[in-house]
Amino acid sequence: MFSERFDQLVQALRILPSVGPKSAQRMALHLIMKNKQGALALSEALSDAADHIHECSICHSLTENEVCDICLSQDRDDTLLCVVESPADVMAIEQSGSFRGKYHVLGGHLSPLDGIGPEEVGIPALVQRLAEGQVAEVILATNATVEGQATAHYLVEATRHLNLKMTRIAQGVPQGGELEYVDSHTLSQAVHNRMQMK
Amino acid sequence: MFSERFDQLVQALRILPSVGPKSAQRMALHLIMKNKQGALALSEALSDAADHIHECSICHSLTENEVCDICLSQDRDDTLLCVVESPADVMAIEQSGSFRGKYHVLGGHLSPLDGIGPEEVGIPALVQRLAEGQVAEVILATNATVEGQATAHYLVEATRHLNLKMTRIAQGVPQGGELEYVDSHTLSQAVHNRMQMK
Numbered sequence: 001m002f003s004e005r006f007d008q009l010v011q012a013l014r015i016l017p018s019v020g021p022k023s024a025q026r027m028a029l030h031l032i033m034k035n036k037q038g039a040l041a042l043s044e045a046l047s048d049a050a051d052h053i054h055e056c057s058i059c060h061s062l063t064e065n066e067v068c069d070i071c072l073s074q075d076r077d078d079t080l081l082c083v084v085e086s087p088a089d090v091m092a093i094e095q096s097g098s099f100r101g102k103y104h105v106l107g108g109h110l111s112p113l114d115g116i117g118p119e120e121v122g123i124p125a126l127v128q129r130l131a132e133g134q135v136a137e138v139i140l141a142t143n144a145t146v147e148g149q150a151t152a153h154y155l156v157e158a159t160r161h162l163n164l165k166m167t168r169i170a171q172g173v174p175q176g177g178e179l180e181y182v183d184s185h186t187l188s189q190a191v192h193n194r195m196q197m198k
Numbered sequence: 199m200f201s202e203r204f205d206q207l208v209q210a211l212r213i214l215p216s217v218g219p220k221s222a223q224r225m226a227l228h229l230i231m232k233n234k235q236g237a238l239a240l241s242e243a244l245s246d247a248a249d250h251i252h253e254c255s256i257c258h259s260l261t262e263n264e265v266c267d268i269c270l271s272q273d274r275d276d277t278l279l280c281v282v283e284s285p286a287d288v289m290a291i292e293q294s295g296s297f298r299g300k301y302h303v304l305g306g307h308l309s310p311l312d313g314i315g316p317e318e319v320g321i322p323a324l325v326q327r328l329a330e331g332q333v334a335e336v337i338l339a340t341n342a343t344v345e346g347q348a349t350a351h352y353l354v355e356a357t358r359h360l361n362l363k364m365t366r367i368a369q370g371v372p373q374g375g376e377l378e379y380v381d382s383h384t385l386s387q388a389v390h391n392r393m394q395m396k
Contacts, residue, residue: 012243015236038213045210046241062200
């Protein structure tokens, strides 16, 4: 609208998740009119990050080095491996502070209809990693979706020949959840997986 | 979380309007994992735009040149001047296709409590522009907020000595508006400003 470069900026902002044409326009105007310094800093942070951040060669999470800090850490339990779908899940679990083992990122979930089989999410490589024998327990922390559940079940089958404890993160009523508003599938899981208190 | 540069990118994304910590994380992950090309393109578009786009020296809208395309245009009516608060408003009116005159961008509205007086929104310069005599009608298209109304009224007073037609964009029920859901101030304006049909 105002100039070629303005339109290019609006277009480029559209690649951000859940940013439509109106938001992109608003963002571009905000940056150009109110925060050129911020725009330049963002520009640099973007090219810096894109050039230097890539997959960890061991766990497939993100790192600037060959191997990520979590994989390198001496303080974390090597016998506990948490399998997740994406680096975002690693971040979520780390922020919960509930886990001190290592991770393995699949990079997705099984979805045969989309042509995503065990090879595509690196399950053979994971099975090989587990066969090395260092891991004693695998915590399956794929999403509680149909695909995530299927992926977890597939992993249990694919590692049946190994002497491994396999666990699945609990499903139930979330913190602050009011039973009245919890969906019936979750509630039936919560009743089924009830825990003894006394 | 994953690395210094990842955190810097999340931080830099926070300058975008209505992007909180969670969205910034999601954006950073999306860019790094799914669209590094897009991230680099966005980086370039940002620095390009920040370096080249600035205020038009006549109307104070945005341009890459000394004077913007609208001010330079021979096809637009020089006798009609539309006064708006921001370049975003120029964009909105242009997209409505309802106006073929020229613009003047105030860059804000009067707000005495915030120390924004006539000088700060360039009203003396606008009055001088109007005194040159080329403009026959000024359309006051400041926002329909208290401040926008006050700014419009101030402009009417400030140009009382000039031989100018001053108009204000209409206020009323918006397209698709159902009376039941329209606020009472808007409805009272709509009744007060009713138009004869026959």
